[in-house]
Amino acid sequence: MSTKPESVLLSARGLTRRFGGLAAVNQVSLDLWRDRIHAVIGPNGAGKSTLTNLLSGDLPPSEGEVTLLGHAMTGSPAEAYSRRGLGRSYQKTNIFLPFTVWDNVRLAAQSRERHAPWNPLRWIQDASKSIAVNDRATRAIELSGLKNRRNTIAGTISHGEQRQLEIAMTLATEPQVLLLDEPLAGMGVAEAERMVDLLLRLKPHHAMMLVEHDMDAVFALADHLTVMVNGQVIASGSPEAVRTDRNVQAAYLGDGH
Numbered sequence: 001m002s003t004k005p006e007s008v009l010l011s012a013r014g015l016t017r018r019f020g021g022l023a024a025v026n027q028v029s030l031d032l033w034r035d036r037i038h039a040v041i042g043p044n045g046a047g048k049s050t051l052t053n054l055l056s057g058d059l060p061p062s063e064g065e066v067t068l069l070g071h072a073m074t075g076s077p078a079e080a081y082s083r084r085g086l087g088r089s090y091q092k093t094n095i096f097l098p099f100t101v102w103d104n105v106r107l108a109a110q111s112r113e114r115h116a117p118w119n120p121l122r123w124i125q126d127a128s129k130s131i132a133v134n135d136r137a138t139r140a141i142e143l144s145g146l147k148n149r150r151n152t153i154a155g156t157i158s159h160g161e162q163r164q165l166e167i168a169m170t171l172a173t174e175p176q177v178l179l180l181d182e183p184l185a186g187m188g189v190a191e192a193e194r195m196v197d198l199l200l201r202l203k204p205h206h207a208m209m210l211v212e213h214d215m216d217a218v219f220a221l222a223d224h225l226t227v228m229v230n231g232q233v234i235a236s237g238s239p240e241a242v243r244t245d246r247n248v249q250a251a252y253l254g255d256g257h
Contacts, residue, residue: 007034009207010086010177015054015064017047024050026231027064032177032207037199039210039222039239043251047231048211049091052181055209056088057081069176083112087175091182093162097155101146101165102137104154109136109172136172144168145198160191164198171202178208184217196220219243227251 010032017025025047032038040048053059055066057078066073068084096104110133141147144164149157154165163183170178183199184192196217202208212218218225218239225242227235235245242248 008032009034009069010055010209011067012055013065015051015066016062017050017054017059018062023231025054025061028226028228028231028233029064030209030226030236032209034176034207035204036223037203037208037210037221038224038226039212039218040226040228041212041215041218042228045230046228048228049181050231051228052088052179052209052211056086056179082173082175085174085176086179087170087173087177088179089163089166089170089181089183091185093159093166095154095162095165095169097153099154100151101141101154101157101168102150104165105140105168105172106133106137108169109133109140112136112173136174140168140171143171143201145194158191160187160194163187163191163195167198167202176206178202178206179211180208181211182213183210184212184214192217 008031011030013029015025015028016023028051030038040051042048050059054061054064057073057076057080060075064074068081068086071084073081073084096107099107110130113130113133141150144167146161146164146168149161154162157165167180167183180199184195187195192214199208199210199221210218210221222239225235225237225239226233227242227245227248229251234251235242235248
């Protein structure tokens with residue numbers, strides 16, 4: 001596994017977000033490395049989703065800095081993070097239910113098209129015939145394991161497949177960093193196993209942060225764990241070190257882990 005500095009694709013230092021007198025995230029620092037999965041765990045209200053929003057540009061920090069692929073991003077809008085190479089999924093599946101799987105992914109791929117500042121023919125071109133867009137969409141669908149669902153209406157596929165579709169839409173934007181907020185939520189055993197397999201396939205070419213409550217999946221996937229309670233990090237390290245940490249056991253995992 002490479003440990004060269006350039007393998008750090010996203011870095012956060014001292015991230016803090018206050019809502020009035022409440023610090024939902026308080027002085028959190030982390031690095032996301034290519035070919036590693038960094039899991040963030042903690043009880044409800046620990047600040048995990050707020051942290052994800054800070055790292056993706058969906059929420060500006062009160063303090064701290066975010067660097068993405070060597071570029072200072074603090075204060076930039078979420079679109080700038082996305083165009084710089086960050087993709088994310090949300091707790092609630094965010095797809096177009098009346099559209100086919102293909103149309104959902106193609107629309108995401110189309111968002112990456114670059115146009116000349118002024119091209120009068122641009123407005124009458126058929127976007128569905130763009131070779132580059134279609135190639136990106138095809139790769140994303142195949143990588144996410146939805147090739148056989150390509151022409152199926154998104155609202156009719158299973159919950160697990162809808163989560164795969166959301167990741168496929170993210171992949172169509174060709175990100176290098178993936179922030180995944182509870183991707184296994186609400187899944188049965190078979191669906192969760194498929195998602196774990198998908199994330200392992202994505203791992204070699206991406207830096208990933210995973211927020212997840214499924215501890216079996218977390219310990220199967222994570223190379224590094226950060227544990228948050230009340231907006232603060234109480235432990236961070238290898239899964240085995242975190243599993244045996246007394247503070248973590250008392251605050252979150254319990255004596256049975």
